[in-house]
């Protein structure tokens with residue numbers, strides 16, 4: 001594990017941690033956890049390596065293991081700890097201890113230092129990469145650290161709470177002057193927190209080009225965009241930032257967006273990556289994000305991010321649009337925003353990706369001959385005329401997506417945060433909310449072994 005460390009705490013695991021406060025009824029309680037690892041070789045903004053630890057599993061102690069507990073201490077038998085280490089080593093996960101301070105603060109005591117040093121020695125001797133320790137106080141605050149040597153633990157101050165509600169714990173504050181009007185609505189703390197999110201934008205076409213300036217004006221400091229197309233004449237009706245001259249110059253869309261950000265000079269650092277989200281050169285940067293806006297219209301990219309969200313606990317906000325003229329009198333104009341977080345139905349469950357189409361797109365990019373053959377045999381779906389697109393609808397869809405993320409952070413639309421899927425029908429002037437739970441047999445979102453699993457080989461366990 002290299003460089004700065006941060007933790008991603010997924011909602012079901014955090015619920016487990018919080019339940020210890022109730023279970024203990026005033027006395028201390030402890031539990032075990034396992035964390036997946038995301039080793040980032042080069043962070044897109046700092047250019048340095050760093051490591052994220054993602055919560056993967058929470059398990060209560062066997063009640064028979066509890067020896068004694070009061071409001072100041074908890075002791076338990078360590079047989080379960082040896083089993084935890086075994087599981088961690090088998091699956092290349094990082095073991096963790098959790099305990100409560102029902103009346104104290106979210107800070108480690110001298111007693112904690114002594115007890116954990118012994119357990120850390122055992123864990124390291126057995127070959128674990130480290131031992132994570134988490135303490136939760138009665139007021140709900142959480143602190144975390146990791147023992148990578150038995151002498152001294154390292155504090156982990158950046159904790160990302162990931163679920164339909166989103167929260168970042170961090171330890172550096174820097175006020176952004178131009179956000180005064182936003183602060184008046186969301187408050188100082190929330191505005192600060194929101195600017196700390198590292199945002200990914202998959203696709204710099206119509207929707208992505210509208211998402212980017214919205215994030216910039218919300219005060220986002222670090223963004224990364226994945227896009228490799230060049231500007232064309234037919235993009236100018238909806239591509240923000242694009243100029244007539246860019247078409248003649250065959251400018252990369254990514255360069256157009258970099259220019260927008262640089263000319264505005266609002267403190268955003270935008271990294272652009274010349275690849276489609278899902279290509280191996282994008283993996284490292286995707287892992288470094290706290291949210292990813294999926295603004296691509298390809299099924300293969302969506303299928304990838306759908307699974308990626310699950311493995312890394314990073315929310316993906318997926319935007320889809322469908323526009324067509326039904327007949328002389330009527331239109332079909334839909335915008336869909338789906339939030340891919342634990343507990344929400346994924347794009348496969350929702351029926352929003354066509355796996356067959358995703359396969360065809362992958363084939364088109366990787367094996368032209370096989371794709372041509374498939375096409376000649378007329379097995380290829382929907383590769384007809386370019387679909388219609390109008391800037392007012394693409395912009396509104398972008399706004400819906402960013403607002404959904406904002407309600408996750410601020411709670412402006414209620415304490416439960418982001419909705420699974422919203423579908424706006426412009427032609428009917430209405431909106432429907434789809435709150436379907438994940439399908440029990442979904443290969444993506446109902447398998448506990450994939451949640452917060454982090455790095456595995458092959459990447460996200462996906463064979464193309």
Ligand SMILES: [Zn+2]
Nearest residue numbers: 099101109112
């Ligand atoms: Zn303690």
Ligand SMILES: [Zn+2]
Nearest residue numbers: 346349442445
């Ligand atoms: Zn699913």
